[in-house]
Amino acid sequence: MTVELTAQEREIAAGEADEGSAMAMRIVTEAARLLGAARLIPIQSAHIDGAVYHGDSGTYFAEKLVADGAKVSVPSTLNVGALDLMGCSKQQLSGHEREMAGRMMRAYRQLGCQPSWTCAPYQAGHRPAKGSDVAWGESNAVAFCNSVLGARTNRYGDLLDIACAITGRAPYCGLHRPENRAATFVFDVSGLPSQFFENETAWPILGNLYGRQAENSIGVIDGIPGKPSEDDLKAFGAAAASSGAVGLFHISGVTPEAPSTEAACAGNRAEVIRVTSQMVLEAQQRLSTAEKPDRIDAVAVGSPHLSLREIERLEAMIAGRRLVVPFYACTGRHVLQGLENAGSRRRLEESGVTLVVDTCIVVTPMLPELSGGVLMTNSGKFAHYAPGNTGYDVLYGGMRDCVESAVTGRPELTEMKSS
């Protein structure tokens, strides 16, 4: 398929503005070809996941755009980088790697991106309007943007996200097209006991299960009792988008494109998946890789980044006690100011919590090097990625269990009410 560019887009691609914008336009156009899009559409904003250091190539890529004169043309927030620029936590990157990670973060600033450095930009004031087209990266942010805000984005990868931000264009395909946003299956959770939803781990566990069932299709969750909080939806989307290629989900009666299950399906013949307690139990077990550990070596919470409300809960659960293992609480600088004003930062740090700001424990080396280490987390996303990215085995549990375990240094797990 050939991609039809407008006269203005052709001029940009030909380098009439600057060579950096031309490179960005070529990348967006190639992406459109790969995606089978016939044309590009204007976008309102971007969220850029490209500034985390995975190696020198990403730094060279961003610096080439800077050197060639590119600038973003729409409001663009930045996802986490590899360094905590606020100095709350220490990363193990040193020498050459530290320099390249810093250069990379600087290059994205020079391109005109806002230094939000968070994977929860939607809780840091970046909330595009329902129905607007945007280009977002970072899988949890994409899921939230589409599902909870009702804005339209595909799952933009690093490199493409910044190219879209520079050109102000995105390939017109996938979730930008209204007809592709309807559910094709129903994820019926009405058979689960209502007290299951009182577990704070209900949403990340369901998210993990949903993602595995959905892969890259769109479903509508039907039969939840009550109303999930925004933090519940955040946890669900993050877990779902790590176990499957989930860019959009609907929750009947909750999310903006699902006033009802029928409306979310928009006439599609939807297959019904009836979720059983056994399925939930298996999903929960899959989140842990550590087999009956007798100790834990560290705790990490905050993927996606903790909201102010979540940190307040964390502080209340710790209740001034001393934690005996390293405890990492990842959040954004949009939350940090409030924590400092309230005196929370000092109290948390006195208990032994390390606030991790601008970055997170799975994108950059931070945890003490330890073979056979056990990391406890309440995040479906950390549970999914920590074994590969940190070398620690994972023990999954709720926030309260994470705190109690950090106080004793041993796994303290509450039984889940799934049957």
Add this chain to the structure above:
Amino acid sequence: MTPNAEFIIGESKAEGRSLVLTEPISFWGGVDPKTGKIINVRHPQFGAKIAQKVLFIPATVGSSSASTILLELVHCGKAPAAIVLSEPDAILLLGLVAAREMGWTTPPALKLPASQHGQFSNADVRIETDGSLHVAQV
């Protein structure tokens, strides 16, 4: 039989030992760009090296950072010799598009239904410029 795959990036010859993945993979968190090895402990091909292989991928999942990992694999000389996908995954393949923009030598990517990947297990595979795949005779 020599099935014909369709080039989606590049149209160059390639050859290498095959690595046929039996489950979907996320490159970020699934592949170490420094070593070119699969590091997701839950993946059936955990520990296998993708560098210089003709890599067959049934599907991709997970994070949107796959393109950077592939860009870095190319930069470190640890990229597969060729990537054969059941469906073009733009997130992943953008890594090759960007590598080309940087002026680096990039492997080709081709499209072939996953049902046809299995026949290339444990073989030396050669890809011709017409997109045909051949098992090298020993």
